Amino acid sequence: MMRKSFLIFIAIVAVLPILPTPEFWITLANYIGLYSIVALGLVLLTGVGGLTSFGQAAFVGLGAYATGYLSTQYGLSPWIGLLVGIALTAAVAFLIGALTMRLSGHYLPLGTIAWGLSLYYLFGNMEFLGRYDGLTGIPPISLFGLVLDRGREMYFLIWLVVLIAVIGIQNLLNSRPGRAIRALKGGGVMAEAMGVNTAWMKVVIFVIAALLACVSGWLYAHLQRTVNPTPFGLNAGIEYLFMAVVGGAGHVWGAILGATLLTVLKDQLQFILPKLLGANGNFEIIVFGVMLVLLLQFARDGLWPFISRLFPRRPQAVAPDAAPALPRRTQAPHGVPLLQVDKARKQFGGLVAVNDISFEVKAGEIIGLIGPNGAGKSTMFNLVTGVLPTTSGEIRFRIGDRMERINGLESRQIVRQGIARTFQHVRLIPTMSVLENVAIGAHLRGMHNDVTGIATSIARLNVNEEKALLLEARRQLERVGMGHLLYEEAGNLALGQQRILEIARALCCDPILLLLDEPAAGLRYKEKQALAELLKKLKGEGMSILLVEHDMDFVMNLTDRLVVMEFGTKIAEGLPAEVQQNEAVLEAYLGGIE
Template sequence: MRYAWLLLLPFLFLPFPYYLTLLTFFALSAMVALSLHVLTGLAGMTSFAQAAFMGVSAYATALLTLRLGASPWLGLLAGLGLSLLFALLIGALTVRLKGHFLPLATIAWQVALYILAGNLVGLTGGHTGLTDLPPLRLLGLPLEGFAYALFSLFLLFLLIGALGNLRPSRLGRALLALRGDALAAASFGVDPARLRLKAFLLSGVIAGLAGFLYAHFLRFVNPTPFSLEASIKYLVMAVAGGVGSIPGVLLGAGLFTGLEDWLKDLLPLLLGREGNYETIAYGFILAAILLFAPKGLWAFLERALPARKGALPKAEPLPLKPPSGVRGEEVLRVEGLRKAFGGLLAVAGVSFALRRGEILALIGPNGAGKSTTFNLVTGAIPPDGGRVFLFGREVTGLPPYRIHPLGLGRTFQHPHLFPELSVLENAALGTYARTRAGFLQVLLGLYRKEEERALSTAYQALKRVGLEGLALERADRLTAGQQRLLEIARLLASGAEILLLDEPGAGLRAGEKRELAHLLKGLAREGYTLLLVDHDMDLVMGLADRVVVMNYGEKIAEGTPKEVQKNPLVRAAYLGEEVA
């Protein structure tokens, strides 16, 4: 961020009037590119409708000021309000879509709006458009030329400052987690559809602000600047510069704003004919950038800048220890769980109970239904039958983000971590459901005290598992054993009382397994309750207080480790012995 001002240097060498126009267009393009930073760079959603949000806002202020004679500042409120409603309409219908369906849906909305604006001649003026919009006035003075460029840049830098608060916040971490793994994000309290919708709304409002400024800068509105081609251009800007960072999208906006007019003048001279050849040139430029700098130009340039590491938090952490309760009381009960996938009955009427402070192991041969049972208990998949009770409250079929705040957390068979985040930030993801700062608080910078407490909580959790020395390292530098410990630290930071561990010993060396067993026994003594699935019988039998054995979706035995080892049904499942 501190190097962002360098992006304005190329404009200093341009003729003054041209410079002002180009500088204003840069500010407007950068705003739209920043809207894509929120949507694509953080939330991982691709949209081809940003120009449509601009158009909605531009037409709203044009109609209000021309037809009703209202102030342009009322037009700003109307434009932002309609952009928000339009984003709500599109987002409510599309953010749940996955893969290529989301960008295809936004293309459909973008094209529909463009056609509508071109054909409602009586309202929008059709392709001829609406002219003679009133100029913006501030403190009684018209905003024109240099004043308009300065005003646009001022709003851009306010926007940069606000969005700069987003990435290092609970919401920024959650959006990055959603982009990487929605199920993992839901497991520590993130509502995927709701958070994606909020990101979509914020993105739409930012693009709407650019549309308002565009309308009163040119004082003319028609459908052409808000076409699908324009949306593609903004997306190319953001991706080429580096959509994952604010300096990246600014770099992309500056580069392509300057290139556009230059290519329009140069290409006809080279080719000897008029045409929209700059679009083809954009394609070649983007292809070259993605080939040599796949994460954008800023990521390529950033390597030459001195690396910066964050500081360790010093605030008072949230309480780490779970609330006290009566040791041995029932905290989780599963009754007759059933789940079928087509003709395969994966879980067939499984029942068991979990008591406070104990370690219960769920074991069985491959394909026994253990992981499916895990997913049914945590809400990752809905059951076909049976019930689940958590602290006496039925949670059957609730999604993970509603079950987790009640005190249940889980890890995964393969560690679900996020490599672009530090070890500390990965652990801090667990505090999402324990913190409350929303988008408005974050954008205004009113979240920092809570954020420091969340990071302190995460650091204390890392100390509990022995990873505090790696807190500021990237998570992708950890060994397999350290990744398992980091997942457990994330659970501890979440304040969960019941920890469901899916194959915590997988991929660990003998020494790491001993350390893991020591840690888990210590957590049980502190009052945590553990349910684990693992194939390592030495680890399970030396760790668990009780064992539930499954085979072909059914529970075939339950008891202490010694009892189940002697059970003939268990020996038959594992060793192939015949049952007498």
């Protein structure tokens, strides 16, 4: 149904200028197209990636001024102006993105306002750009001998770019790097643990959004045939973001819906409100402000989700029945040391959270790291997985035939060595299918690197890679008994199912050692039984497991050995039966249970 709707949309776009449509409506449609291109970039950057930007209008200005200057001062082709504008925008966006994408919270939007204003005032104060008068006499675009010197001719090129952008962004989001981008909004900890370079991915989507804005500016310059700084200021940047939010910042088609609604509404309000109020002014801004307040109150995801409910939903990613096999690690021989923690220590100021802990995990074992709440178990876990750096001590892991130090490595580097993890508090993307959530775990097993992966995904040249990754995700879900829930939204699952989903995602990393952080927390008795059976099954398949838990009943008949912590210190280690009789454990943790 959605494919038919897409074809209907293309048909409407194609026939609009052929019909006896008034020139005014063609002009309005051209601006809707230009705004849609910028809003599409904001869908990727803000709606999906969770990175708010108020400065996209400045990148529109870069594209417009680059082509305007080269075509008026040097008589160069607009197509050369496009290439130069893209190169200039990519360089500027990469530099700005590398600096500002490190910011979080309210500092990021403030940073985008700062560079947006800087570029705006730069355009208005550079003598060779005409200062605030700008550049005039910009020539029209020529395409295959056809001079696009009127709005009706430019219409086709503008909307062709819109459709290419829509298809490209949809292809990207439904791919391996796209799943990594969608994981950014949750804070990035889970994405890093699955091998995603989140800092790089943030810069990438920032540059893509800037390039879309640049192309919109190029089209704008040759449509208007003149440029000045006014359309590239902070107000315009806010309007672009408003368009994305109104339409639905997390939805590709929401960008076009938002651009259409706000452009048409702004035009009508500028005509109606002065008559109603008997005075001239930008009264439409007041209406937009009220709209935004109501939208944030009643429809935070924008208007597109309400429209999309009219269409039957199909899974965006479907697991194939066959695909090229992904490479697999060879499991270590049973009984050899896999992980060695040697006097690991973690201090937060004067607080010692982990106090010189030492223990070992051997291949084929299930080791339980237990203790009461606040004992430092999860902190120890985060030291092993690279989420936190150690204050002192060493953590070594078997890589090939050697034990090598891994503390000091990032999470994404540690998972590359063969250690995969789950989280104490479930971290998944609730609006994505179970299959797609698990496929994130196979991020490092793709056929393309981070640079070529983006390009091949946009151009849909990654079909074989996608088939292999999705089939692997399906196999891991079937392995853990969730093969019947492939296309269910992850947010609809019960807590127990979500924890099993996290285990399947970790298994998709092809680990040698599986780290589970309180997997039984919040589960009912039967769910705990099912989880224990699953872990025994994985052990029987050769998987090594380090389990952080505080539920003694759960680990007693499951683990081979136990390490007990209290207040950051190891107080006991040994077989479950031995630990259960240990006086220090009975006093500190078991409370006298026999």
